[in-house]
Amino acid sequence: MLKNYFKIAIAVLKRRKFFTFISLFGISFTLIILIIIAAFFDHLFSAGYPDNKRESSLYIDRIILQNEKDWNITSPPSFYFLDHFVSRLSTPSKIAISSNFKSTNIYIKNKKLPITYKYTNDQYWEVLEYEFLEGKSYNKQQIDNGERVAVISEDARNKYFGTGDQVTGKYIEVENRQYRVIGVVKDVPTSLPHVYAEIYLPYTDAKTNAADKSLTGNFNAILLTDSKNDVKKMKEEYQQMASKIPLPGKDYDRMYTFADSYLVGYIRSIFGQGKDSGLGTFYATISIFLFLFLLLPTINLVNINISRIMERSSEIGVRKAFGASSHTLVLQFIVENIILTFLGGAIGIAISILLINIFNNSEILPNAQLSINGTVLFYTILACLVFGTLSGVYPAWRMSRMMVVNALKAS
Amino acid sequence: MLTHLFRLIWNKKKQNFLLILEIFIAFIGLCAGFTFILYPYNNYKLPLGFEPQNVWVVNFDRPDEIKNLDSLQIFNESIKSVLFSLNGVEDVTYSSINFPLSGNGFNTAVRINGQESWAYFYSAEDNYIKVLGMKMQEGRWFSSDDKVANVRPAVINQTLKKKLFGSGDALGKIVEADAVGDKMKIVGVVADTKDESEMEVPGPGIFMRRDTIDLRHDYSILVKVKPGADPALESRMYKTLSNSMKNAEIEIEHLTDMKDAANKKMQVPFIIFIIIAGFLIINVGLGIFGVLWYNINKRKGEIGLRRAVGATGNAISKQLVGEALVLCTLSLILGLFFAVQFPLLSALQLPPENYVQAIILSVVFIYVLVLLCALYPGKEAARIYPAIALHED
Known part of the structure; x- marks a missing residue:
């Protein structure tokens, strides 16, 4: 089943190259930004040379x-x-x-x-x-x-x-x-x-x-x-x-x-007030930023997706006429969209590796070595899934409500 | 014509809703972005208020062993004469550690007749203004005559004058400052200086003539050197100073370097922001382009029919571009409603002209973007031949 979805997804991607390019550009660029931010946070907050034992250390700096x-x-x-x-x-x-x-x-x-x-x-x-x-x-x-x-x-x-x-x-x-x-x-x-x-x-x-x-x-x-x-x-x-x-x-x-873990100590130096470490404020700020940052690319993707789906109205009409349930169609479309997102994700990771290499070799932040490790990769994949699902749900819902007669007539 | 375009869009409001939403969010984002960029840029255009060229800063720990303020004063005078003896030194002045670009700041409340304002609080010597090349607006700077003055003299900057006196006269007025606890008489008004970086709005400031009592707080030495001073002079200065104050940690910095460092620190977030915003705009642009293009392809039949009944290619492309612009206007009206709330509620405490500029720029930007995105699809549509288009249907 999945294999079929995959084949269909690739076929659709090949059909309108310009739309595919727009989708992939949006997805991969958004992920590049997220990956680089994640790598930077990882560099700042995770254990690394020479501070390798951060997890069993506490920091006193104020x-x-x-x-x-x-x-x-x-x-x-x-x-x-x-x-x-x-x-x-x-x-x-x-x-x-x-x-x-x-x-x-x-x-x-x-x-x-x-x-x-x-x-x-x-x-x-x-x-x-x-x-x-x-x-x-x-x-x-x-x-x-x-x-x-x-x-x-x-x-x-x-x-x-x-x-x-x-x-x-x-x-x-x-x-x-x-x-x-x-x-x-x-x-x-x-x-x-x-x-x-x-x-x-x-x-x-x-x-x-x-x-x-x-x-x-x-x-x-x-x-x-x-x-x-x-x-x-x-x-x-x-x-x-x-x-x-x-x-x-x-x-x-x-x-x-305070004797804080490294992350809490760092955040306290920016958001801390009196006894409060400001960790809540920090997470709220990050969440709002991520939400606003993801909003535009997501709507963009939804927009493009709707256009693409309407183009396939005949296909959908035929499948519906032969008894496919809305549920199956929605699922198919979401899977297709996640495949697209992962493709964009792969491109994003490749470009990010390139950019991080350039950054590491440049003198922007001397001696800093950013890297994409397991944690960063995990969050990237998670972001792909969320992004793909979110931008797929609304168009899929619109599609599934299409009347068979109209869908077939439109072509 | 316009009402007709509007009706066309209204008929397809469901399909157009997402596009309107996207342009709306892009507009709000742009407004925020332009406000964020314009504010420091507008400040950057204001004069710096002083001349950092050829000014060196000497930071040092004051000697622990000298407890008595008078002997400290004598020690400071001797350091001053040591510096003057170096060939290439033009002028030397002591200053509180919050001289411009130092990254330090002290606040105090300044009061007069019930009017109150916060202000940066500096203590400066008679030649401070000459070393930093600051400009007097009215009145005079401190002089040695002030030593015997009954009321302590003070010099305020333009911003503080505006805050306390509006357009009224400031010279000769007696003010009170919390940090001094004494009454002070305003003898002059000096041009504003930017304290943190070139991208910042100068704050209100009050200068007080340095006194022995200020020696209880930390202080720095500002040295004006002759043009063309080289590291050799700096090296000599360092050696001479460390010979005169044993065990002190001495650091010599150039005010111009401090200015560059401060600017760089301010620039980094902007560069990151512009890169991100730039790519988001490209993203949105491509998205709008794609959707418009697709819509036009879908409407081949309609366009073919219009051509068949006599519309020119130009008229078709005008209609499509016009539709895109009406769509854009709808989003902008919605967006403007939210955008004007910021200056109206004076949220974020930025000057209102800043918002107005940002909103105007955003409107222009969005129109240009949509126009660019609509031009090519519009031209494509103009090339549709009625025979082929109608045949397909």
């Missing part, structure tokens, strides 16, 4: 101090806060603490090199799985000894020392201090701001943390557990710990801080 009159300060936590309170938690097996990256300029031979750097603790290198091209990271002992050592990115090495050189043991000057390079890591894209930097330095050298006991500062932390099942427990423990921290000064009535 403290909100609120006053009753409803003004508030949102700031990253300080090193003191993370080191003094957070590191006492028992559920996390490891805690990566690092400063938000800062930019500075390095001047060599009258040339200016803009460069970014961040301070980290030793466990940072265990929580995050950086790929070392040469050398290794600094350990606790080196940090405690106050050694001036640095891990640099491939990009920083190429800019500062030139391509291809062995640089371990050489010195690099940051903020007027000489650091010995002990490792070179593969680049990280700027779209992952919590792990992005070109130079990584031990936190003991951060000039801002000296004996400062305020809760707000310029650091963030990643809490890692050994198993995914402990994440919930870790979150609860964090909230309990946070509720016991005394408020800094009389100006504030309330303090919020």
Whole structure:
């Protein structure tokens, strides 16, 4: 049966090439946009180099101090806060603490090199799985000894020392201090701001943390557990710990801080308000956008489909005259339409792969590697099904109500 | 003629309904899109209000060890003279960290006789206006005479003047600002500056003369360099500064680079939007084209008959294009009803002329699109020979 439908569908597609082109163009273009958005979201929110363990990690990147009159300060936590309170938690097996990256300029031979750097603790290198091209990271002992050592990115090495050189043991000057390079890591894209930097330095050298006991500062932390099942427990423990921290000064009535999964943390930074993470707002915004975006292509497809169906009125009339039920005809047409959609989907995926390749090789977002993986593909196929059904139902219904006499007469 | 076309469409309202719906949604989408693009574009055409060329920004942490504000002031003066001693530096001024394009902003409420407005709040030195190349509209900027003034002087920008005084006079008026807590006398009105990017509408602003007390907050140094300054000067500046302030993290940026970065950040969503909108329009265009073409093929008999009774090919094609345009007008009337609600209810708080421009552009765009899509099918129809068409039937 399906085979027959398939044959008919292909025959119909071949009949009016221009209409086929319009349908396929609409479907494939719509899917290209959806696939690229999905790939981008996947790049932002799924685990990936060097942050491979997102599912068993929680992220702390803000403290909100609120006053009753409803003004508030949102700031990253300080090193003191993370080191003094957070590191006492028992559920996390490891805690990566690092400063938000800062930019500075390095001047060599009258040339200016803009460069970014961040301070980290030793466990940072265990929580995050950086790929070392040469050398290794600094350990606790080196940090405690106050050694001036640095891990640099491939990009920083190429800019500062030139391509291809062995640089371990050489010195690099940051903020007027000489650091010995002990490792070179593969680049990280700027779209992952919590792990992005070109130079990584031990936190003991951060000039801002000296004996400062305020809760707000310029650091963030990643809490890692050994198993995914402990994440919930870790979150609860964090909230309990946070509720016991005394408020800094009389100006504030309330303090919020959160240990979030990466997605929730990211969305909180855009939509979050007070205690609310804004996840609901985010999903609502996305749904409205998708609905509006899909509306036009769908109506377009419905329009084209109706035209095509009316053209086949004689065929429909004959089938009805020979006893085919409306139900069968509707089903046939929807299947035909889904076949068409999947054809468009295949074209869309092919073009998307091409576009994503172009994007990955371009300098639009350096070092970012978008990809179409299983999840993205699954959603694409789902979108095809929904799209195909939606745009097929109304024309099929119109068709099935056609009177046999009229249908046969029209030709 | 027009009523006749209308009747033709009305007779087939069921078939035409979807086409009308499609044009209607495309129109609403276009209106939204044009509003979204025109707003920043109109702002882009407004003057920047200052000259970022040859202005460098020095950001640094103020030294922790100096607690006393007076000694900090002395330290700052020494940094200033160090900068002046560099060959190639024209002028140096201290500023609050919310100078134009800095990405920072402080708000305050400004009040006078029951009138109130929010405003960006800046603290600036006497040569700030010269370094940034801002233009005075009336009155004067701060000078060293203001040091002994009884009432603190303030300079406001055009937008704040309009908000507080309308077309009235602002000079000499006493205002209160929450951030200062003191009465201030307006001594001048300065041209607006765009603070965030070139695509933004300047907000109301009030400038206050820098005082020792401002040293409690963070601040930046703006340096005007001579034209043709090169990285060598920047490198020398960096070395000199780091020698004068040990342990400070220093960063030198160019205001022009900051402007480009801010513009780029604003442009990215627009480029993405235009690509998506462009393809949607092509999609809609092809769809309309397809449906019109199909309709004409279906009406071969009718067209053949008209030709047979004497209508010229031209008249036929005129009729078909006319029908498409009437159809389009119907959708647009429906669309306009919804579109005008936005300026009428002043939703989204955009200037009304913005909506009007967007709506006019959308109407023109849709007409052109439908006309283009109808021309070819109309021409095809004109070529129908009555004999063949009627024979087929």
